[in-house]
Amino acid sequence: MTNNNRIVEAADTALSKVDRKKRVRTAAFYIGALIAGAVLGYIGNATVNSITNVIATVYTRLFSFIAVPVIAVSLMATLSKLTRGGNGGTIFAHTVFYTLLTTITAAAVGALIYIFVSPANVADVTSDVATSVEKYESLSYLDHIVSIVPNNLFQPFVSGNVLSVLLVAAAFGLAIASLKESEGKNALISFISGFQELLFKLIHWLIAILPLGILAFTSQLVSQLEAGVILGGIAQYFGVVISSNLIQMFIILPAILLLRGLNPFKIARGMLPALAVALFSKSSAGTLPVTIASAEDNLNVDKRVSRFVLPICTTINMNGCAAFILITSLFLMQNAGIELGASSFILWIVIATFAAVGNAGVPMGCYFLTISLVSSMGVNVALMGIILPVYAVIDMIETCLNVWSDSCVANIVNKEVKDKLN
Numbered sequence: 001m002t003n004n005n006r007i008v009e010a011a012d013t014a015l016s017k018v019d020r021k022k023r024v025r026t027a028a029f030y031i032g033a034l035i036a037g038a039v040l041g042y043i044g045n046a047t048v049n050s051i052t053n054v055i056a057t058v059y060t061r062l063f064s065f066i067a068v069p070v071i072a073v074s075l076m077a078t079l080s081k082l083t084r085g086g087n088g089g090t091i092f093a094h095t096v097f098y099t100l101l102t103t104i105t106a107a108a109v110g111a112l113i114y115i116f117v118s119p120a121n122v123a124d125v126t127s128d129v130a131t132s133v134e135k136y137e138s139l140s141y142l143d144h145i146v147s148i149v150p151n152n153l154f155q156p157f158v159s160g161n162v163l164s165v166l167l168v169a170a171a172f173g174l175a176i177a178s179l180k181e182s183e184g185k186n187a188l189i190s191f192i193s194g195f196q197e198l199l200f201k202l203i204h205w206l207i208a209i210l211p212l213g214i215l216a217f218t219s220q221l222v223s224q225l226e227a228g229v230i231l232g233g234i235a236q237y238f239g240v241v242i243s244s245n246l247i248q249m250f251i252i253l254p255a256i257l258l259l260r261g262l263n264p265f266k267i268a269r270g271m272l273p274a275l276a277v278a279l280f281s282k283s284s285a286g287t288l289p290v291t292i293a294s295a296e297d298n299l300n301v302d303k304r305v306s307r308f309v310l311p312i313c314t315t316i317n318m319n320g321c322a323a324f325i326l327i328t329s330l331f332l333m334q335n336a337g338i339e340l341g342a343s344s345f346i347l348w349i350v351i352a353t354f355a356a357v358g359n360a361g362v363p364m365g366c367y368f369l370t371i372s373l374v375s376s377m378g379v380n381v382a383l384m385g386i387i388l389p390v391y392a393v394i395d396m397i398e399t400c401l402n403v404w405s406d407s408c409v410a411n412i413v414n415k416e417v418k419d420k421l422n
Helices: 002-043 046-085 087-117 127-131 141-146 155-159 162-178 183-208 210-226 232-259 264-270 272-281 284-299 303-316 319-335 342-357 365-375 384-417
Strands: none
Touching: 002 046, 002 210, 002 272, 046 155, 046 162, 046 183, 046 210, 046 272, 046 284, 046 303, 087 232, 087 303, 087 319, 087 342, 087 384, 155 162, 162 183, 162 303, 183 210, 183 284, 210 272, 232 264, 232 319, 232 384, 264 272, 264 284, 264 384, 272 284, 272 384, 284 303, 284 384, 303 384, 319 342, 319 365, 319 384, 342 365, 365 384
């Protein structure tokens, strides 16, 4: 037994060294891609910019292409299996608790920063600016809720409506779980599980060439920033949104991880590929395949947890969106001459939290949701046209925060339910 233990210990040591070398090599590739992309973007050559734009677009389309089936298949596979043993309820309860905890915290941090900074009003909102958002004023928040319910089976997948896909997948998964044991049921579960493994094989291929995508995304970003982003009178507003997201990202979420006995540095290192994709793709739904693969491969999160928690978190755990909705709504009301008191801030913390839960993890999702939410309350949203030029940067940081929060929730849930899974 002693010799066996030594052999096992030696094997574990050797494997850990290999994993460490692999992580270092991967990090070096990512950093090198970031530097090379920044240099190419700074040079500003038209041909190079065209090539990097094509590569970035292809990567975005590939991740979007695989994200929707991953959400549907992962949720169906997990629900159809977990419900039978009662694990689904346990995992779901923990997921909802930590999702609401982090989202409410993000909104509260945004409110505190807003009060502290007290951004000044923006004057002279031109009619040209107003017309850039007027087509969204007709969309009420109730319309947004209604749009979640699909009118046919394929519509959510064709339109990429993440919340509708989640609804359909949950219904199918629960329906399969409720079927009586039979060959048909087992065949359905086997097919879904096999299709899921196929999707994850494709995901690993995409991750293998991810540095090329990071290079293209970075080059695209730097060239856009060189064109100039004019903050003007909304510099304070911009600072409030960004600082609240950074505080949530670097202070609040790591503190929650530490309180639950987890190492935030280890988790951040393991989730680095997902965070990089989130930053540049500006879509937490599109990043989902990489998020799941990073959690399973780098942090050993149980597949029953990662493939259940992360698809749900991608659609309901929106820390960055909650802060944006709260800060932007308060800013619009303030500019409209509405007096903001303590009760207004408390009310909007609640509104922002639940509005963010109903947001789809797609690029600019929070922007359009905020317009429909605030305009339905009779507030002039013309100012959103001035916010639009800086929203690209906000959206990047928001998405990165959302994916980081999803990662934190998944790792916490994994630890807390590890001994409860059948």
